Amino acid sequence: EKGGYDHFMLKEIYEQPAVIKDTYRGRLHANEGLIKMAGIEDNLQKFLNADRILIVACGTSWHAGLVAEYIFEEFSRIPVEVEYASEFRYRNPIIRENDVVIAISQSGETADTLAAIKLAKEHGAFVFGVCNVVGSSISRETHAGAYTHAGPEIGVASTKAFTTQITVLTLIALRLAQAKGTLTNSDFHRYLQELELIPEKVQQALETNDTAKAIAAIYKDAPNCLYLGRGYNFPVALEGALKLKEISYIHAEGYPAAEMKHGPIALIDEQMPVVVIAQKQEHYDKIVSNIQEIKSRSGKIIAVVTEGDTQVRALADHVIEIPRTVDALSPLLTTIPLQLLSYHIAVMRECNVDQPRNLAKSVTVE
Numbered sequence: 001e002k003g004g005y006d007h008f009m010l011k012e013i014y015e016q017p018a019v020i021k022d023t024y025r026g027r028l029h030a031n032e033g034l035i036k037m038a039g040i041e042d043n044l045q046k047f048l049n050a051d052r053i054l055i056v057a058c059g060t061s062w063h064a065g066l067v068a069e070y071i072f073e074e075f076s077r078i079p080v081e082v083e084y085a086s087e088f089r090y091r092n093p094i095i096r097e098n099d100v101v102i103a104i105s106q107s108g109e110t111a112d113t114l115a116a117i118k119l120a121k122e123h124g125a126f127v128f129g130v131c132n133v134v135g136s137s138i139s140r141e142t143h144a145g146a147y148t149h150a151g152p153e154i155g156v157a158s159t160k161a162f163t164t165q166i167t168v169l170t171l172i173a174l175r176l177a178q179a180k181g182t183l184t185n186s187d188f189h190r191y192l193q194e195l196e197l198i199p200e201k202v203q204q205a206l207e208t209n210d211t212a213k214a215i216a217a218i219y220k221d222a223p224n225c226l227y228l229g230r231g232y233n234f235p236v237a238l239e240g241a242l243k244l245k246e247i248s249y250i251h252a253e254g255y256p257a258a259e260m261k262h263g264p265i266a267l268i269d270e271q272m273p274v275v276v277i278a279q280k281q282e283h284y285d286k287i288v289s290n291i292q293e294i295k296s297r298s299g300k301i302i303a304v305v306t307e308g309d310t311q312v313r314a315l316a317d318h319v320i321e322i323p324r325t326v327d328a329l330s331p332l333l334t335t336i337p338l339q340l341l342s343y344h345i346a347v348m349r350e351c352n353v354d355q356p357r358n359l360a361k362s363v364t365v366e
Ligand code: F6R
Pocket: 058, 059, 060, 061, 062, 104, 105, 106, 107, 108, 109, 110, 113, 156, 157, 158, 159, 242, 246, 361, 362, 363
């Protein structure tokens, strides 16, 4: 049932090209310039009239929400706030009737997310679910929704759920952008076409497996690890760190790269591996100077670069090359080598990859 893979996690990492395609199939019509999602069309006015979108989720799903925040604000110009469901539900939040709440959950059973949904409904908000498990509590409790088509995710560490959540949220943001006219026609079409190409680029990103494994062998005994990214890839840094800590038990932290100098830079020495997502995209020069700052303090740089990159390559101790895409879609690619890196480190440390200690696949108690 692991399909020839040693662990479910690895199988699920490798399923991503197929399940991203499954998730946009029937919804993304790049040639016609159309996005068709019943849950959105039926409630389009609610989204268009929304003063803001509130995203509630936990863990990896919360990271997908953070990526979506950048995408929604850029594409559809709707203000977005992303909340940990557990904090949201207990702080007497301001929820208005004109708020649209998007709840993201792989399992559809997370207790805090479910409670946040109930609270939002009590305040009259429209609640939209992005779930993977059909018929789950969250999918039933929300007013409408769109499923991810990731298939069963068995590994406790979420991988394919994350990338399919981003896929669904990107489709929604694009549909709203089209309805609102917040993207130019040519940009809109370019995004549709790029999204259609993502599965084959994810397939290419999976070819970094050997490189990730070789890097894993060097750093498997590191006590700490830092992950840095900017913009769309800041949440990917958080997700990379979460993947490493949960399955390998190495202490890892993700930060926006520019926050480095506000504290974490004190941690840098020759023992500290720093994974930097350094794509050739907006603010590239900023990330290059962040890398220089780490190098001058003898930190070890593992950089996830765009293919053909030379500038970061000259500075980094290790590079992992992935294909180029538009900035907004890059998290779907940059995530892949980070999943593989965590996986190999955990295997080399003889950890229980699919069922890490103290963790459950769905957190049905708060
Ligand atoms: C991380 C992980 C958890 C879940 C979180 C939310 O790999 O699996 O952080 O993402 O418990 O779960 P769902 O998405 O089922 O609500």
